[in-house]
Amino acid sequence: MLDLLITHATLADGRRDMSIAVQDGKIAEVAPGLDASAHETVDAQGQLLSAPFVDAHFHLDATLSYGLPRVNASGTLLEGIALWGELKPLLTAEALIERALAYGDWAVSQGLLAIRTHVDTSDPSLLPVEALLEARRLMAPYLDLQIVAFPQDGVLRTPGGLDSLTRALDLGVDVVGGIPHFERSQAQGAESVRLLCELAAQRGLPVDMHCDESDDPLSRHVETLAFETQRLGLHGRVTGSHLTSMHSMDNYYVSKLIALMAESRLNVIANPLINITLQGRHDTYPKRRGMTRVPELMAAGLTVAFGQDCVMDPWYSLGSGDMLDVAHMGLHVAQMTSQEGMRQCFEAVTSHPAHIMGLDRFGIAPGKEASFVLLQARSAAEALRLRATRLRVYRRGRLLAQTPASTTRLDLPGRPAETSRIAQDRTGAL
Ligand code: FE2
Numbered sequence: 001m002l003d004l005l006i007t008h009a010t011l012a013d014g015r016r017d018m019s020i021a022v023q024d025g026k027i028a029e030v031a032p033g034l035d036a037s038a039h040e041t042v043d044a045q046g047q048l049l050s051a052p053f054v055d056a057h058f059h060l061d062a063t064l065s066y067g068l069p070r071v072n073a074s075g076t077l078l079e080g081i082a083l084w085g086e087l088k089p090l091l092t093a094e095a096l097i098e099r100a101l102a103y104g105d106w107a108v109s110q111g112l113l114a115i116r117t118h119v120d121t122s123d124p125s126l127l128p129v130e131a132l133l134e135a136r137r138l139m140a141p142y143l144d145l146q147i148v149a150f151p152q153d154g155v156l157r158t159p160g161g162l163d164s165l166t167r168a169l170d171l172g173v174d175v176v177g178g179i180p181h182f183e184r185s186q187a188q189g190a191e192s193v194r195l196l197c198e199l200a201a202q203r204g205l206p207v208d209m210h211c212d213e214s215d216d217p218l219s220r221h222v223e224t225l226a227f228e229t230q231r232l233g234l235h236g237r238v239t240g241s242h243l244t245s246m247h248s249m250d251n252y253y254v255s256k257l258i259a260l261m262a263e264s265r266l267n268v269i270a271n272p273l274i275n276i277t278l279q280g281r282h283d284t285y286p287k288r289r290g291m292t293r294v295p296e297l298m299a300a301g302l303t304v305a306f307g308q309d310c311v312m313d314p315w316y317s318l319g320s321g322d323m324l325d326v327a328h329m330g331l332h333v334a335q336m337t338s339q340e341g342m343r344q345c346f347e348a349v350t351s352h353p354a355h356i357m358g359l360d361r362f363g364i365a366p367g368k369e370a371s372f373v374l375l376q377a378r379s380a381a382e383a384l385r386l387r388a389t390r391l392r393v394y395r396r397g398r399l400l401a402q403t404p405a406s407t408t409r410l411d412l413p414g415r416p417a418e419t420s421r422i423a424q425d426r427t428g429a430l
Pocket residue numbers: 057058059118210309
C-alpha cells in the first residue's frame with residue numbers, strides 16, 4: 001500500500017497523464033497511468049506537478065523590515081545599504097527570528113521549500129547570525145535553509161570584518177560570502193576575493209559572493225572570482241551573485257570572460273526584480289536594464305538561477321516569496337519569450353537553484369525526495385503566465401499547504417451566470 005498516489009499530472013518537461021507513487025517520503029515510481037492502492041490518492045486533473053521552488057539568493061535578516069526605521073526615499077542600492085546601517089543597531093534577535101519565521105510561512109505556502117540566505121556578518125556581535133541559525137533550526141522540519149556569511153560593508157573595509165566572518169563560519173554558517181565591488185578599491189576587492197576563496201578552500205565550503213553588483217563596465221571582480229576558483233580547484237563550488245556589471249561590459253571582453261567562467265564552472269544567480277529596479281539609476285535615457293547576460297551564460301553551459309534577493313526590506317518595498325513572480329520578471333528582462341526560453345526561466349527557479357545549493361534530492365523522479373508542488377496550470381509556461389495558484393505543497397510526502405483553485409464568478413448582463421478559471425479555460429496547454 002503506497003502512502004500517496006498522484007494521478008493525471010503534467011510534468012514540467014511536458015510529459016502528460018503521469019502518476020507519481022510515494023512511499024516513506026520518497027518518490028517510488030513515475031509512470032503513465034499507474035494503478036495502485038494508496039492511503040491517499042490525488043487526481044491532478046492534468047495540472048502541473050513541479051519540483052519545489054528554490055530561492056538561492058535571499059536576505060532573511062532584512063526581510064519584512066520595510067519602513068523600519070524609515071523608508072528608502074531614493075530607492076537606490078546605496079541608500080538601501082545606508083538604511084540597513086541605521087536599522088542594524090535597533091535589531092533584536094526575537095524580532096529577526098519572528099520575521100524570518102513569518103517569511104518562511106509565506107515561502108512554504110508558495111511552494112518555496114529551500115532558501116539560501118545571506119546574513120550580515122559586519123557587526124562583531126553576530127546577532128543576525130545567531131538569530132538566523134536559530135531560525136534555521138526552527139524551520140528545519142519544513143524548509144531547507146542554507147546560510148551565507150555576508151560581509152555587507154566589505155570584509156576588508158570593515159574593521160575586524162574577516163574575524164567576524166570567520167567566527168560566523170565557526171558557529172555553523174554554511175557558505176562563504178563577499179562583496180568585492182564595495183571594498184575601497186579594485187585592488188582591495190580582488191584581495192577580498194582571494195582571501196575569501198582561500199578561506200572556503202581551507203574549510204571545504206562553497207562560495208557565494210555578491211559580485212560586481214554595479215553598472216561599472218570596467219569592474220573586473222567576476223574575472224577574479226573565476227580565476228581564484230580555477231587556481232584553488234573550487235570548480236562547481238563557487239557562485240557569483242548579481243554580476244550586473246556584465247550587462248554594461250564591452251562585448252569583446254565578455255566573450256573572453258564567459259569562457260573563463262565556464263572553465264571554472266562558476267554558478268550564476270541573477271536577481272531580476274532587484275536588478276531591474278536598482279541598476280541604471282545614474283542613466284537618463286536610454287536606461288540600462290542591468291541584469292547579467294542570462295541567455296548567453298546558459299548557452300555557455302553555466303548553471304544560472306533567478307533569486308528573489310529582497311522582500312519588503314531597505315532595498316525593495318514589494319515581493320511576496322513567489323518565485324514565479326521572479327521568473328516572470330527575469331523572462332521579460334532577458335527577453336526569453338521562446339518556448340525554450342520560458343522553460344529555462346522555470347528551471348531558473350526550480351532545478352537550477354537546487355543544483356547550486358547541492359539539493360540533488362529534489363526532482364520528479366524515482367528515488368528523489370517526495371517534495372513537489374501541484375499548480376493550477378497545465379504547463380510551465382502557463383504557470384509563469386498566470387503566476388499560478390499553488391494548489392498543494394508536499395515535502396517528503398507530507399502535505400504542508402493547500403490553496404483553493406482561483407475561480408471567478410461572472411454575472412454579465414444578457415448572459416447566464418458563469419463560474420470559470422477565467423484566464424486558463426480558453427488557452428489550452430500553451
Ligand atoms: Fe543580495
